Every structure is written in structure tokens, then in C-alpha cells.
Amino acid sequence: MEKGTQRHQQGEKESMKTRKAYFYWVTKDQGSYSWFQNIMNEVTERDTNGVIEVNNYCTSICEEGDVRSVFIRMLQSLNHSKTGVDIVSGTRVMTHFAKPNWKNVYKQIAMDHYGSHVGVFYCGEVSLAEELRQLALEFTHKTETRFSFHKENFYPPDK
Structure with missing residues (x-):
């Protein structure tokens, strides 16, 4: 565009x-x-x-x-x-x-942007990615706000 x-x-x-x-x-x-x-x-x-x-x-x-x-x-x-x-x-x-408190973060954004489409972009460790993805799904289903989750993971170096 x-x-x-x-x-x-x-x-x-x-x-x-x-x-x-x-x-x-x-x-x-x-x-x-x-x-x-x-x-x-x-x-x-x-x-x-x-x-x-x-x-x-x-x-x-x-x-x-x-x-x-x-x-x-x-x-x-x-x-x-x-x-x-x-x-x-x-x-x-x-x-x-x-x-x-990620649940509270999603809740506040859903309330502040009622009916909107919210893109969630995450870059970080794999462990948190799943929690944020699940919250995006949960709040999409239980609110009028739509969350689209996108991620890029990095992996900690081998020890």
C-alpha cells in the first residue's frame, strides 16, 4: 500500500x-x-x-x-x-x-478497544509464546475484540 x-x-x-x-x-x-x-x-x-x-x-x-x-x-x-x-x-x-499479569493486559486492551482487531506480535522465548497465544484465543472468544497472535521465537543458547 x-x-x-x-x-x-x-x-x-x-x-x-x-x-x-x-x-x-x-x-x-x-x-x-x-x-x-x-x-x-x-x-x-x-x-x-x-x-x-x-x-x-x-x-x-x-x-x-x-x-x-x-x-x-x-x-x-x-x-x-x-x-x-x-x-x-x-x-x-x-x-x-x-x-x-498478561491476563490483565489482554483484559484491559479488550475493554479499551472494544470491537477492534488487535494484532499481538511477540518475539522471545518459546515458553511465553504459548501463554500469550492462548490468551489471544481466550479473549477473542469471550469478548468482542479480536486478537491475532504472531510470533518469532528465540532459543536460549545451549549450556
């Missing part, structure tokens, strides 16, 4: 337009954020219309609600309000601790 046109390859159907993108970066290692640190900062700077929502999760830091994570969260909030930078990721995006 040509940029800027409304034509669909089949002619009469309206082209799909992205109205909102949710990016979830989940990592065990705090140092992994450095891979995309500059890009995440640039995206948040340029996204003046709020189209892209970036979510960072670091699973090696204490579980959400743990006394230690509450303390880190407090320091994180203070630093973010002063500098605009998260102490965990080094980006403008506040980092959450533990793994995302």
Missing part, C-alpha cells in the same frame, strides 16, 4: 490503521535496557499524540509489593520526578518489577 493512501490491496476494504501500540519489554537483566535505551527515549519524545505506550518490566528485581521493591519504587519515583529518567532502565519509562 502506498504511504498516505486509503486504498487497500483488495480495493474496497478500509485499510487498517494503527491507533495505539503497546510495547512490553520484559527482561531479567537490568543491563538489557541499554540495548534499546536510546530508541525508547526517542519514541517517548516523538510520540506527542500518545499512540505508543511503552512498558518496561525487570524480573530480577524483587516482586511487585515486596518491601525491597517498595523502597526501590520510592527512589525510582523521586528520581523520575526530578530528572525524568528511570533509575532501573535509564529511560523515560518507569520500570515495573516482576512479570506482567
